Amino acid sequence: MSTTKRGYSLRRRLLSRTALLLVAVLLLLSLGAWRYARQAADYSYDRLLNSASLSIMEGLLVRNGRVDLDLPYAALEMMQLAPDDKVFYQVRNPQGEWITGYDDLPQPETFEPSDKPFFYDARYRGEPLRFVIQSKRLTEPAVSGWVQVTLGQTLNARRELMVDILYKALLALLGLMLLALAALWFGINRALDPLSLISRTLKQRSAGDTEPLAQTPIQEVSPLVDAINSYHRRLLDNLEAMKTFIADASHQIRTAQSATQAQLDIASQTNDPATLPQRLDTIRQQHLQLTRLTNQLLAHAMVVHRSDTQSLEPIDIDALLKQLLTECVRDHAHRDIDFAYHCDLPHCSLPADRVSLREAVRNLLDNAVRYGPDDNQIDLQLVAAANGGLDIIVDDRGTGIAPHLRRQALQRFSRLATEASGSGLGLSIVQSVAEAHGGDLFLENSPLGGLRARLHLPGGST
Amino acid sequence: MRMLLIEDNQALADATREYFLNLGHPLDWAGSVEHAERSLSFDDFDLLILDINLPGRSGYQLLQSLRAAGKRIPVLILTARAEIDDRVSALDLGADDYLVKPFDFRELAARCRALIRRERGDASNELQFGNLTFNLATQSASVDGRPIELRPREVQLLELFLKNLDRVLTKDDIANRLYTFDEAYTPNAIEQALTRLRRQLADSSLIIKTIRGLGYLAHVDD
Numbered sequence: 001m002s003t004t005k006r007g008y009s010l011r012r013r014l015l016s017r018t019a020l021l022l023v024a025v026l027l028l029l030s031l032g033a034w035r036y037a038r039q040a041a042d043y044s045y046d047r048l049l050n051s052a053s054l055s056i057m058e059g060l061l062v063r064n065g066r067v068d069l070d071l072p073y074a075a076l077e078m079m080q081l082a083p084d085d086k087v088f089y090q091v092r093n094p095q096g097e098w099i100t101g102y103d104d105l106p107q108p109e110t111f112e113p114s115d116k117p118f119f120y121d122a123r124y125r126g127e128p129l130r131f132v133i134q135s136k137r138l139t140e141p142a143v144s145g146w147v148q149v150t151l152g153q154t155l156n157a158r159r160e161l162m163v164d165i166l167y168k169a170l171l172a173l174l175g176l177m178l179l180a181l182a183a184l185w186f187g188i189n190r191a192l193d194p195l196s197l198i199s200r201t202l203k204q205r206s207a208g209d210t211e212p213l214a215q216t217p218i219q220e221v222s223p224l225v226d227a228i229n230s231y232h233r234r235l236l237d238n239l240e241a242m243k244t245f246i247a248d249a250s251h252q253i254r255t256a257q258s259a260t261q262a263q264l265d266i267a268s269q270t271n272d273p274a275t276l277p278q279r280l281d282t283i284r285q286q287h288l289q290l291t292r293l294t295n296q297l298l299a300h301a302m303v304v305h306r307s308d309t310q311s312l313e314p315i316d317i318d319a320l321l322k323q324l325l326t327e328c329v330r331d332h333a334h335r336d337i338d339f340a341y342h343c344d345l346p347h348c349s350l351p352a353d354r355v356s357l358r359e360a361v362r363n364l365l366d367n368a369v370r371y372g373p374d375d376n377q378i379d380l381q382l383v384a385a386a387n388g389g390l391d392i393i394v395d396d397r398g399t400g401i402a403p404h405l406r407r408q409a410l411q412r413f414s415r416l417a418t419e420a421s422g423s424g425l426g427l428s429i430v431q432s433v434a435e436a437h438g439g440d441l442f443l444e445n446s447p448l449g450g451l452r453a454r455l456h457l458p459g460g461s462t
Numbered sequence: 463m464r465m466l467l468i469e470d471n472q473a474l475a476d477a478t479r480e481y482f483l484n485l486g487h488p489l490d491w492a493g494s495v496e497h498a499e500r501s502l503s504f505d506d507f508d509l510l511i512l513d514i515n516l517p518g519r520s521g522y523q524l525l526q527s528l529r530a531a532g533k534r535i536p537v538l539i540l541t542a543r544a545e546i547d548d549r550v551s552a553l554d555l556g557a558d559d560y561l562v563k564p565f566d567f568r569e570l571a572a573r574c575r576a577l578i579r580r581e582r583g584d585a586s587n588e589l590q591f592g593n594l595t596f597n598l599a600t601q602s603a604s605v606d607g608r609p610i611e612l613r614p615r616e617v618q619l620l621e622l623f624l625k626n627l628d629r630v631l632t633k634d635d636i637a638n639r640l641y642t643f644d645e646a647y648t649p650n651a652i653e654q655a656l657t658r659l660r661r662q663l664a665d666s667s668l669i670i671k672t673i674r675g676l677g678y679l680a681h682v683d684d
Contacts, residue, residue: 291564322630322676330628333669333681340674 011188018184022177029173030166037165041158045082045130050117052078053134053151056089060149065142067093069100082157088124089152094138094145105131105150113137113146127154194221198228210236248413249297252424256290296425299363300412303356303429307436312351317390317457318343318382324358325380328365336375343382350390350459352437360433363426364394364453372398377448389439389458398450406443430455463578464506466490468498468521469513469540478511481567495519502528508578510537511570514552522555529556536577540565572684576627579682589624592667592684596624605666615640616659619652623670623680632677 055075061068069091079087090101106122113135120131131152138144194216201213212229216222260283267279322341329339361380368378381393401409408414410431413424427441430453434441439456446452465482467489469475475491482489490505492498495516501507510528514521525537539552539560552560558580559573579589587599593606601617603610612620618640622631633649641647656678660670667684 295562325673325676326628326630326679329671329673329679330681333671333679334683338674339671339676341676343675 011192014188015181015185019181022180026173026177030170033169033173034162034166037162037169040165041162042130044161045153045158046119046132048078048081049119049130049132049151049153050134052076052087053089053117053132053149056091056149056151057134057136057147060091060136060147062138062140062143067091067099067138067143067147071100079153082153084156085154086127087151087153088129090150092148092150094143094147096148101150105152107150108133113148122152124152129154130158194218195224198225202228245412252293252413253290253297256286256293260286260290293425296429299359300425300429300432303359303432303436306353306356307432310353310356312353312437314349315352315354315357316349317352317357317392318345318348320354320358321361321380321382321392324361324365328362328369328378332369335369337369337372338375338377340377340379341381342379345382345384345390348382348390350457352457353433356433356436360430360455361392361394363430364392364455367426367453368394368396368398368451372396372450376450379448385456385458387458389456392455392457394453394455395446395448396450397446397448400445400449400451401443409443410441427453463487463508463574464490465509465511465574466492466498466501466505466507467511468492468495468516468524469511470494470516471513478567478570482571485571493517495521495524498524507535508581509574510535511574512537512539512557514539514541522552525552525555525557536581538570538573538577572682575684576682579627591624591627591682594663594666594668594682596620605663610662612659612662613655615651615655616662619655619659620663623668623678627680627682630673630677630679635677 052075055072055078056069059070059072059075061070076087079085088102088105090103090105091099093099106124108118108120108122108131111118111133113133115135115137118133118135120133122129122131129152131150134149134151135146136149137146198213198221212232213225216225263279263283263286267276267283270276270279321343325339325341365378365380368376372378375397377395377397379393379395381391381395383391383393385391410427412428427443431441434455434457438458442454442456444452444454465487467475467478469478469491470493472493475493479489479491490501490507492501495518498510512521512525521539525539528535528537536558537556539557540563541552541560542563558577561570561573579591587597589596589598594603595605595607596603598621601614601621603612603617603620619636622636622639633652636652637647637649640652656670663670667682668680669683670678670680672678
């Protein structure tokens with residue numbers, strides 16, 4: 001179809017959106033994994049650093065009133081666990097003076113000696129390092145106060161551990177995501193499968209296939225199948241109605257044409273010119289009837305077509321009726337028909353289709369003139385309907401239609417009188433218009449003695 | 463009266479010409495808009511009968527260019543399409559009347575007469591409505607050449623109707639034109655004048671219909 005957008009695929013949209021969501025989740029999780037990996041690496045190597053520094057602290061002794069260090073071998077052994085890293089140490093006496101190790105290790109900005117180790121990061125000799133300061137309070141008479149052991153280590157082993165943890169976590173996450181996408185792809189295809197099946201089935205059907213689509217057990221798809229089937233049914237009904245209509249219409253037109261043709265043939269073969277005027281008059285009458293039939297057929301087609309396509313907009317029904325009655329009086333001024341109009345409503349605006357409503361009211365007036373006596377009385381009224389909306393009423397003083405024939409009178413091509421002047425479409429046109437407006441057409445007894453045609457239009461009069 | 467028929471169906475055109483010739487009115491025929499424009503450029507016509515569906519440019523286009531050029535010649539549109547949209551747009555574009563095909567020749571002739579009457583209304587003093595003649599200068603009327611006797615109010619009423627043929631006049635419309643502001647009148651007085659006028663016009667082509675609840679409508683049936 002022309003409204004299909006190239007890029008608009010349900011499958012692609014579902015997939016791309018889910019993938020986007022997954023990527024966002026992956027990013028969040030990676031951030032978490034990265035933090036965790038760093039913490040885990042820090043935790044492990046800080047403990048190592050802590051143990052090593054404690055072990056160095058063990059090697060401190062007071063000799064001759066001076067603090068001295070006997071560097072324990074175990075401490076260095078411990079640091080061997082990170083073979084690629086360099087280690088720096090420093091020991092200071094309670095006076096804060098350097099005793100042994102590297103004397104220029106960076107110091108933390110704020111530091112209060114305590115029993116707990118103090119960890120900090122700093123750069124030394126162009127490399128980032130992790131340091132720990134281990135303090136111990138000496139209370140010997142000769143030496144009292146805090147001795148400090150500072151131990152620093154480069155970060156290679158830590159980084160390695162962190163990267164290792166992060167890499168494994170990310171790999172697991174990525175695998176999980178791909179698995180989810182694959183499952184989604186599979187799921188979407190499965191979900192869309194019934195749709196493809198329906199379109200394949202519809203494509204394979206011939207236009208005249210009257211069978212409905214087979215029902216589906218899938219809950220979400222069955223409304224679609226129902227909708228397609230109901231649409232299909234309506235189309236078939238319309239098609240059937242159209243066939244009947246065409247058959248009826250052809251019958252009517254061809255009959256009228258045959259009659260004209262026959263009269264023309266006889267007239268052209270006649271030997272008696274005196275009969276010609278009469279024959280011509282017959283032909284003329286038949287032709288007039290054919291003309292009226294054609295007009296009504298076209299009007300009917302127009303009304304039906306408009307009811308499908310036109311939207312209703314508010315029009316002044318009172319003004320419309322006055323105009324139509326004026327036209328009708330003008331066209332039949334030479335006849336002895338008495339016309340009247342009655343409308344008490346202050347405002348008579350209603351949503352309607354002007355063109356088809358005109359056609360309907362004109363048909364009602366035409367019928368009243370056509371089937372009424374020469375001294376007919378035709379009253380057109382616009383009144384508020386009891387159940388809301390407006391009633392357009394056409395009364396006449398003709399012979400009317402017997403109640404048991406009224407339903408038949410509304411059907412297409414049903415002419416009640418054998419008199420040939422009617423097309424059998426007039427009232428059917430009016431009814432189509434009424435239905436297109438959501439209203440109805442009623443045939444009743446007129447107080448004038450003839451027929452009352454009441455065209456009901458729903459909708460609040462404004 | 464001289465008329466120009468613009469119609470591409472030759473059979474219909476020939477029949478129309480013959481019919482109008484029998485009535486004593488010459489009818490020129492053009493088969494296309496281009497042809498019609500040539501005829502219009504060097505001849506004067508009282509009326510155009512214009513088909514809408516023409517080969518080449520459509521009747522609407524001719525009508526539009528005529529009106530755009532300020533030509534007020536009466537135009538009667540012939541259309542095969544019965545949809546009222548068509549008629550409404552024809553009138554909107556400046557047509558004076560329309561007929562839907564197939565039409566009755568008598569109807570066509572009557573509409574043409576009505577249009578020409580409307581156009582000549584002010585030009586000549588003596589107006590012809592079928593067998594009814596009305597003289598604006600002397601304010602007198604005759605039917606089939608026999609003068610009819612009318613009181614001043616009835617003459618006014620008749621003139622009002624003749625100037626508003628095929629239109630509805632309400633009682634108020636009539637009262638406003640026939641009586642000055644200070645003059646007291648009763649609806650009865652109008653009824654009486656009308657009744658007498660109708661009686662005098664009984665044999666004429668002018669019919670004055672009463673539409674109860676709406677007003678009065680005068681129509682020339684010729």
